[in-house]
Amino acid sequence: KENIYILGIESSCDDTSAAILCNNRILSNVVADQKIHAEYGGVVPELASRAHQQNIVPVVHQAIEKAGIKKEQLSAVAFTRGPGLMGSLLVGTSFAKSLAYGLDIPLIDVNHMQAHILAHFIDEDNHKKPPFPFLAMTISGGHTQIVKVTSHFNMEVLGETIDDAVGEAYDKSGKVLGLGYPAGPEIDRRAQIGNPKAFQFTKPKVDGLNFSFSGLKTNILYFVQREVKANPNFIEDNLNDICASIQYTIIGILMAKLKLAVKQTGINHIAIGGGVSANSGIRKALKDAEDKFGWTSYIPKFEYTTDNAAMIAIVGYLKYLERDFSGFDVMATARLKI
Ligand code: KG4
Ligand code: ZN
Secondary structure: OOOOEEEEEEOOOOEEEEEEEEOOEEEEEEEEEOHHHHHHOOOOHHHHHHHHHHHHHHHHHHHHHHHOOOHHHOOEEEEEEEOOOHHHHHHHHHHHHHHHHHHOOOEEEEEHHHHHHHHHHOOOOOOOOOOOOEEEEEEOOOOEEEEEEEEOOEEEEEEEEOOOOHHHHHHHHHHHOOOOOOOHHHHHHHHOOOOOOOOOOOOOOOOOOOEOOHHHHHHHHHHHHHHHHHOOOHHHHHHHHHHHHHHHHHHHHHHHHHHHHHHHHOOOEEEEEOHHHHOHHHHHHHHHHHHHHOOEEEOOOHHHOOOOOHHHHHHHHHHHHOOOOOOOOOOOOOOOOO
């Protein structure tokens, strides 16, 4: 049987990434992250698309070189069509079209949210793939979603955030505390040595499986402002405890929704993805749920959980097998549904 080589291209937010897959195994996965946004405390869309424009050719070139193949061997080009920042998506979309056209090979459009989930099907030693049906929870700086996955391309969104993403809750709380961007990893680090019960924050009241994090962010802001008024050193004196209490609240919210989703669907195979799945609190909570409730949890390798092109390429491969190709008039779509 002939090998299938897929080039995946991801440019939906602030990472320019290209990956080469041989069938369902990764040969290379190159990510150029954009340091420029750190000084603004968040992604600046206009700067992101400019950086993609600059990075895209070198990143694709590197991915092909690292994979040890020639571009003439490629079977298809897969790219992120959406959801994401329009200007950023346009760079990857236009580049993918041109390359597929030039090489005269199929073009495959990929939904970024499906890709976060299907990253679990990248063939890796020692990684178990979730069996269908399973629940996928995608948690990152841009997304918070619980999805019921019945087959590779049969997915149903059961709930999602109605305002901020969970990673934003981390990053914005970090900003209030004077931490650098993105603050998630540092809050996580400090949370592990702080007291999670030191301070109480309000949990949002959102029906069903939807999430809301903007109220929590405001709650933390007002709390810190009030305490700092009484004690100017409040943050320095209590930083680890504040971080632990924030993390305790956020993980509590995520786990409560997962429990409800398991109860509603009867499915207890849980696959997580997105940058926040690196969090020690969610990993521990899932481990506990395995012991306590008999769940099975699936966590991909870190480089496939944050935004990356390997996950775009695996979707490209699965679509290639079904001959599910795109027309060259396909358009980037900022608000693309699963
Ligand atoms: O998937 P990702 O790299 O990019 C987006 O698609 O957003 O996720 C980045 C997000 C940031 O909000 C970052 O603070 C958060 O993931 N993050 C974490 C941790 N590592 C990254 N949040 C909590 N704990 C962590 N260990
Ligand atoms: Zn993402």
